[in-house]
Amino acid sequence: MSVVKTVRLESPFQHADEVQPTLSPDRIRCARETAGLSKVQLAESLGVTTRTIANYEEDGAPSSKGYALAEVLGVRPSFFSVLPDEPPIEDLSSEQVWFRSLRKSTVKQRKSAVGHGRNALLFFRWITDHFKLPEDDLPIEDGISATPVECAMVLRGDWGFGENPLPSLLSLAESHGIRVFSMPDVGREVDAFSFVFDNVPYIAVDMSKTPERRRFDIAHEIGHLVMHATSLTESERRLRDVEKEAHEFAANLLMPERRFKSVVPAHASLDQILSAKRYFGVAAMAVAYRAHALGRLTDWEYRSVCSALSARGYRSGEPKGIKPETSQVFEFIVRSNRDKGISTNTIAEETGLSSKELHGLSFGNLMAVTGGNNSVSVDGNEFARPQLKLHVNKRMTN
Numbered sequence: 001m002s003v004v005k006t007v008r009l010e011s012p013f014q015h016a017d018e019v020q021p022t023l024s025p026d027r028i029r030c031a032r033e034t035a036g037l038s039k040v041q042l043a044e045s046l047g048v049t050t051r052t053i054a055n056y057e058e059d060g061a062p063s064s065k066g067y068a069l070a071e072v073l074g075v076r077p078s079f080f081s082v083l084p085d086e087p088p089i090e091d092l093s094s095e096q097v098w099f100r101s102l103r104k105s106t107v108k109q110r111k112s113a114v115g116h117g118r119n120a121l122l123f124f125r126w127i128t129d130h131f132k133l134p135e136d137d138l139p140i141e142d143g144i145s146a147t148p149v150e151c152a153m154v155l156r157g158d159w160g161f162g163e164n165p166l167p168s169l170l171s172l173a174e175s176h177g178i179r180v181f182s183m184p185d186v187g188r189e190v191d192a193f194s195f196v197f198d199n200v201p202y203i204a205v206d207m208s209k210t211p212e213r214r215r216f217d218i219a220h221e222i223g224h225l226v227m228h229a230t231s232l233t234e235s236e237r238r239l240r241d242v243e244k245e246a247h248e249f250a251a252n253l254l255m256p257e258r259r260f261k262s263v264v265p266a267h268a269s270l271d272q273i274l275s276a277k278r279y280f281g282v283a284a285m286a287v288a289y290r291a292h293a294l295g296r297l298t299d300w301e302y303r304s305v306c307s308a309l310s311a312r313g314y315r316s317g318e319p320k321g322i323k324p325e326t327s328q329v330f331e332f333i334v335r336s337n338r339d340k341g342i343s344t345n346t347i348a349e350e351t352g353l354s355s356k357e358l359h360g361l362s363f364g365n366l367m368a369v370t371g372g373n374n375s376v377s378v379d380g381n382e383f384a385r386p387q388l389k390l391h392v393n394k395r396m397t398n
Contacts, residue, residue: 165281
């Protein structure tokens with residue numbers, strides 16, 4: 001009887017129990033761009049080579065690197081693990097975003113701003129999983145061929161305000177389905193921006209500005225959403241002065257011509273300009289610019305008014321300005337979460353975002369959520385999604 005000796009060759013493939021789960025390469029890149037770091041800077045912070053970071057962003061990183069990456073990039077380790085129902089945030093790019101000050105900002109600043117926009121997508125996914133927000137009803141398709149003035153007046157009519165001063169524009173936007181969030185600081189050069197993702201409109205607001213200028217920024221971004229978000233080709237973007245169009249839309253949305261002329265007389269005095277500022281809830285300089293554009297001030301009068309306003313501090317601020325507009329969405333979420341015992345830490349873990357980022361995206365509201373047992377249920381009871389009903393005060397309060 002012959003004995004056959006078998007030799008077991010080593011497999012070139014890893015055994016199943018040796019395979020390490022990897023972290024999402026797209027999420028690593030997104031977090032790095034949001035943090036404003038280059039591959040070289042991230043490599044230095046982690047004590048690895050630049051090639052290693054490139055590999056992480058191409059093929060993913062070992063799960064054992066999650067905590068180190070999270071600490072450097074300012075996210076939770078769970079950020080790098082993508083759940084099946086989460087939005088593909090990496091699909092949001094700079095080309096899809098309308099920036100208020102495109103020429104003033106750097107590529108690095110724009111990438112960081114877009115990164116915060118991606119984080120807002122994750123945050124709002126968590127919100128819509130737990131709350132029922134108003135549906136978007138912007139007449140986006142109507143803005144394809146209409147002028148900025150026509151678009152602004154159509155929207156005013158749809159919203160039921162005619163030519164009357166608009167109330168809180170932040171709450172008004174939220175009540176019509178626009179997802180509005182505050183923008184963590186990425187530099188003064190990035191004022192505000194907007195985009196449409198999965199057919200839902202979003203606006204980022206710069207909280208370093210005065211309340212009056214934030215109102216104008218929101219109106220400006222609504223103009224982009226109505227006139228440009230879905231209707232412009234790349235060639236049309238280059239040919240048309242879209243920023244000028246959005247500016248004209250905002251001026252007419254906040255200060256419709258006929259009502260403006262009834263409030264601001266020809267050769268308006270400085271006191272009349274300031275009175276109109278309070279009436280429309282806009283910056284004094286915006287009123288002066290509008291008065292000049294509509295022939296209420298001559299060139300010389302416009303320069304004189306601007307000089308007088310600058311001397312009173314209106315170029316850099318708004319003395320005795322209006323109260324800051326607040327987000328009804330985030331205030332409602334804070335109250336509801338507090339009642340249910342849901343903490344900021346719970347939201348941070350489920351979204352992968354840091355508490356600091358949630359604070360920055362929520363107009364500072366999320367830090368007010370305290371207590372909780374890190375669970376979305378209390379006493380074992382699951383909660384149905386509360387329906388958020390927004391009530392907009394149609395009386396302008398200064």
